[in-house]
Amino acid sequence: RMLGWLDWLQQDIFLHKGPFQTYLFCTILTVVLLLLFRVLLQVYRFLQVFRNNRERLKCFDEPPRRNWLLGHLGMTNNTEEGLQEILHIYECYVNVCTWWMGPFYPIVRVFHPNYAKPILLASAAVAQKDELFYGFLRPWLGEGLLLSNGEKWSRHRRLLTPAFHFDILKLYIKIFNQSTDTMHAKWRRMAAAAEDGTVLLDSFEHVSLMTLDSLLKCTFSHNSNCQEKPSEYIAAIYELSTLVVKRENYLPHHLDCVYYLTSSGRRFQRACQIVHKFTSDVVQLRQTTLREQGDEAWLKSKQGKVMDFIDVLLLSKDEEGNGLSDEDLMAEVDTFMFEGHDTTASGISWVLYNLACHPQYQDKCRDEITQLMQGKETEELEWDELSQLPFITMCIKESLRIHPPVTTIARRCTEDVKLPDGRVIPKGVICLISIYGTHHNSAIWDNPKVYNPYRFEPENSQNRSSYAFIPFSAGHRNCIGQNFAMTEVKVVVALTLYRFRVMLDETKTIRRIAELILRAENGLWLKLEPIKPPEP
Numbered sequence: 285r286m287l288g289w290l291d292w293l294q295q296d297i298f299l300h301k302g303p304f305q306t307y308l309f310c311t312i313l314t315v316v317l318l319l320l321f322r323v324l325l326q327v328y329r330f331l332q333v334f335r336n337n338r339e340r341l342k343c344f345d346e347p348p349r350r351n352w353l354l355g356h357l358g359m360t361n362n363t364e365e366g367l368q369e370i371l372h373i374y375e376c377y378v379n380v381c382t383w384w385m386g387p388f389y390p391i392v393r394v395f396h397p398n399y400a401k402p403i404l405l406a407s408a409a410v411a412q413k414d415e416l417f418y419g420f421l422r423p424w425l426g427e428g429l430l431l432s433n434g435e436k437w438s439r440h441r442r443l444l445t446p447a448f449h450f451d452i453l454k455l456y457i458k459i460f461n462q463s464t465d466t467m468h469a470k471w472r473r474m475a476a477a478a479e480d481g482t483v484l485l486d487s488f489e490h491v492s493l494m495t496l497d498s499l500l501k502c503t504f505s506h507n508s509n510c511q512e513k514p515s516e517y518i519a520a521i522y523e524l525s526t527l528v529v530k531r532e533n534y535l536p537h538h539l540d541c542v543y544y545l546t547s548s549g550r551r552f553q554r555a556c557q558i559v560h561k562f563t564s565d566v567v568q569l570r571q572t573t574l575r576e577q578g579d580e581a582w583l584k585s586k587q588g589k590v591m592d593f594i595d596v597l598l599l600s601k602d603e604e605g606n607g608l609s610d611e612d613l614m615a616e617v618d619t620f621m622f623e624g625h626d627t628t629a630s631g632i633s634w635v636l637y638n639l640a641c642h643p644q645y646q647d648k649c650r651d652e653i654t655q656l657m658q659g660k661e662t663e664e665l666e667w668d669e670l671s672q673l674p675f676i677t678m679c680i681k682e683s684l685r686i687h688p689p690v691t692t693i694a695r696r697c698t699e700d701v702k703l704p705d706g707r708v709i710p711k712g713v714i715c716l717i718s719i720y721g722t723h724h725n726s727a728i729w730d731n732p733k734v735y736n737p738y739r740f741e742p743e744n745s746q747n748r749s750s751y752a753f754i755p756f757s758a759g760h761r762n763c764i765g766q767n768f769a770m771t772e773v774k775v776v777v778a779l780t781l782y783r784f785r786v787m788l789d790e791t792k793t794i795r796r797i798a799e800l801i802l803r804a805e806n807g808l809w810l811k812l813e814p815i816k817p818p819e820p
């Protein structure tokens with residue numbers, strides 16, 4: 285039969301057909317063989333990890349292993365039911381699951397601070413970002429801080445840290461106030477047009493436009509006016525975030541060669557082009573101006589003005605006096621735009637939701653901000669005033685606990701990692717640190733499902749592990765933007781409660797869904813009623 289096939293190949297393709305068909309056939313054959321080789325290589329890699337670690341992972345078999353097929357088909361981890369299920373599993377603190385990549389790829393899931401700590405504290409080279417979970421973001425974010433590893437990451441982290449210094453963040457508070465004002469003006473117009481004087485809206489939609497507006501101003505000094513009119517760049521960012529989630533949930537699209545042939549893949553590429561072109565235009569223009577003027581003259585021209593992220597990054601130099609290349613700078617800026625808008629919008633929306641569920645805490649927050657505003661000439665919040673909002677801060681923290689915007693982070697161990705109980709997570713295994721599971725672990729939190737801001741009173745937090753509350757992760761690779769985010773969340777939440785009463789929409793059920801960030805299925809609908817600020 286084989287000889288017959290070869291004969292056919294020789295006779296029909298090589299001899300009887302013209303050279304074009306022969307070349308076409310050979311090319312297709314080569315591509316198919318290469319693809320096959322890649323798939324086999326991947327399977328071999330998974331089998332190697334599994335074979336090498338099977339014995340060593342047996343000690344983690346506390347709970348029954350999850351059925352990989354059900355785990356994958358259902359993808360239940362992303363839904364409300366999946367999150368509920370995690371609440372059952374956390375009792376094991378650390379377990380091995382073969383969810384996702386079938387029986388080939390063991391993943392250790394961690395639900396307890398004592399187990400999260402050694403992994404998060406391990407050097408950035410030992411606990412690396414993993415391609416399985418972060419790879420789909422790479423064509424968009426490149427080698428930015430979120431995805432890079434090793435020496436490159438540590439150099440960039442050193443160069444980027446000054447951009448988040450308090451002296452720089454202080455300058456952004458005006459921007460946060462302005463973007464919030466724009467959003468509130470829109471809400472007021474909507475409420476005025478409504479019969480009952482209230483406005484019903486999907487807070488995620490509105491708040492994420494507002495956080496993007498702020499971020500564009502802080503990063504590029506670009507006023508997109510995106511809260512009022514559509515912007516191509518913003519539409520592309522939204523599209524990329526949605527497409528990455530869709531791709532992650534659909535196994536055949538995991539292969540690049542399949543994905544980029546589909547309409548989603550092509551849309552992804554188009555959106556990447558739009559985003560990269562926008563960033564590259566701004567970066568190149570700035571580079572040219574900086575080169576023409578020189579560092580000192582350029583710095584002088586910035587005096588009294590807000591230094592945006594690009595300005596700070598352009599001037600950052602390492603110990604040898606080298607800065608970031610244009611390509612690196614663009615990757616970092618794209619990373620900020622990705623990491624900084626959806627996460628913060630999720631944080632703010634869930635705080636408003638939790639306060640709508642608990643009017644007693646909402647009233648207390650409103651009293652706090654009203655008192656602060658008394659006697660002020662403007663409604664603008666200033667940097668020094670943020671420390672005078674302790675109860676609002678507690679409510680924000682409790683919301684970040686119960687609804688963490690980032691529910692899970694992943695690390696691949698490049699060396700064995702020893703846990704406090706002596707068990708060892710073998711080299712090569714992926715650790716999923718469940719922020720959601722840790723924040724709902726009843727071994728650490730009393731009544732974890734209950735929203736109780738008083739948990740964050742200083743005397744109640746004293747004996748808690750610093751790895752029990754990790755909305756911004758912890759250790760070397762924690763969130764570089766956490767102070768930026770907390771400042772923005774405080775400004776937006778305080779001003780919103782000062783100007784609006786936030787209520788639930790009784791007709792809608794809120795179901796959580798963990799995509800790249802924690803969202804609400806079909807939107808997070810809230811009802812807002814404008815309140816007149818009390819007379820001074």
Ligand code: HEM
Nearest residue numbers: 429430623624627628631689690693756757761763765769
């Ligand atoms: C409420 C808002 C935010 C939350 C909950 C959050 C959460 C996180 C978490 C959990 C990580 C660790 C990710 C991982 O290890 O895979 C992270 C990393 C990061 N975040 Fe945030 N983030 C927020 C806002 C921001 C903002 C506003 C920015 C920038 C403007 C930012 C920039 C970054 C960057 C660059 C990293 C990577 C850091 C590194 O690996 O060195 N984040 N964030």
